[in-house]
Amino acid sequence: MPREHQRDQQHRRSQERQRYQERPSRLAGAVVWTLEVPPGPPGPARSVLPDGCMDLIWSAGRLVVAGPDTHAFRVDPRNRASCAAIRFPPGTAPVLLGVPADELRDHRVELADLWPRAAVRGLVDRIDRAADPAAALEDYALGLAAETGPPDPLTAAVADRLGRGGSVAATAAEVGLGARQLHRRSLAAFGYGPKTLARILRLQRALSLVRAGLPYAEAAPAAGCVDQAHLAREMRALAGTTLGAYFGRYEASAAANSDTPQPSGSRTTA
Numbered sequence: 001m002p003r004e005h006q007r008d009q010q011h012r013r014s015q016e017r018q019r020y021q022e023r024p025s026r027l028a029g030a031v032v033w034t035l036e037v038p039p040g041p042p043g044p045a046r047s048v049l050p051d052g053c054m055d056l057i058w059s060a061g062r063l064v065v066a067g068p069d070t071h072a073f074r075v076d077p078r079n080r081a082s083c084a085a086i087r088f089p090p091g092t093a094p095v096l097l098g099v100p101a102d103e104l105r106d107h108r109v110e111l112a113d114l115w116p117r118a119a120v121r122g123l124v125d126r127i128d129r130a131a132d133p134a135a136a137l138e139d140y141a142l143g144l145a146a147e148t149g150p151p152d153p154l155t156a157a158v159a160d161r162l163g164r165g166g167s168v169a170a171t172a173a174e175v176g177l178g179a180r181q182l183h184r185r186s187l188a189a190f191g192y193g194p195k196t197l198a199r200i201l202r203l204q205r206a207l208s209l210v211r212a213g214l215p216y217a218e219a220a221p222a223a224g225c226v227d228q229a230h231l232a233r234e235m236r237a238l239a240g241t242t243l244g245a246y247f248g249r250y251e252a253s254a255a256a257n258s259d260t261p262q263p264s265g266s267r268t269t270a
Contacts, residue, residue: 022087027141029089034134037082047072049207049239050200052159052190054093054101056111058127058137059083063111063120065097067104068191070200072240084127084134086141090159090197091151091189096144101191155189158182162198165205165224203234207246216243 022033050069057064059081066073068090094101099114112120123140130136150156154175161171171194172182183193190197206223210216220231235243 025086025138025141027086027088027092027138027145029092030141031087032085032134032138033087034084035082037080046077047074047240049203051204052090052197052200053087054104054191055085055087056093056097056137056141057083057085058124058133061124061128063124063127065093065099065104065109065111065114067107067109068101070106070192070196071238073106073108084137086134086137088141090163090201091155094189095148095151096141098148100188102187105191152185152189155185158186158194159190159197159201162194163201163205165202166198168194168198199234200238203231203238206231206234210243210247 019036020033022031024030025032048069049072052068054068055066057066060083088096091101097111097114111123127133127136127140154177157175158171161174162168166174168182172179175182177185186192186194186197202224206219206225209219209222214222216231217228220226220228223231225231225234232243235241235246239246
């Protein structure tokens with residue numbers, strides 16, 4: 001049997017073993033997701049695309065914070081394990097965690113490195129013992145949100161406006177901030193400036209449109225790109241791959257019910 005064919009078969013078997021599920025959280029704008037990875041040989045490495053979000057991930061007795069990404073995050077298949085997580089929308093996690101987003105940019109950090117270790121150990125033990133770790137993690141996030149209060153309405157408005165395709169200049173004018181103020185507030189809330197957040201959210205809009213059936217040439221301007229070539233450049237710059245390669249892998253994963261944002265922080269993988 002050719003080696004390439006053997007690798008393809010191993011890849012498919014690995015995908016079939018993994019099961020990813022997600023649902024809307026009771027915490028506004030958040031998503032609860034789980035990934036089941038049965039024992040066996042690791043599958044191929046995957047890269048997670050940036051989406052402006054941050055995740056709190058429980059896995060194997062650990063709690064890890066996935067910071068906001070500026071580029072595709074490569075997941076080592078040897079570190080892939082079953083997990084439960086909650087994905088926070090842009091600007092939400094820094095309020096809950098008490099840590100500016102730019103301090104976690106492009107990093108995966110143990111929660112015990114950010115909070116008192118005794119408190120984290122107690123939380124991990126509680127989730128470890130829970131019949132449904134994902135629900136236990138969500139309950140904790142809801143309680144934390146009740147204590148800390150909602151995200152800054154101004155940064156929430158910035159994320160919403162940019163997520164709908166607004167320009168950075170128009171967004172700054174709408175929320176009443178100068179360019180420097182907006183950049184400084186965005187670093188703390190989102191992990192990067194408004195231009196980078198706008199690019200990431202625009203790419204995610206385009207990918208969603210293509211997954212919904214639009215051709216590249218139509219999805220690009222609908223998402224806010226100048227044309228298909230512009231979208232292709234953004235895909236390479238932010239995702240480190242091509243549209244064709246990404247959607248080829250996406251379709252294969254979807255067919256195996258394993259479009260899996262590995263412990264990372266994104267809905268989409270490459």
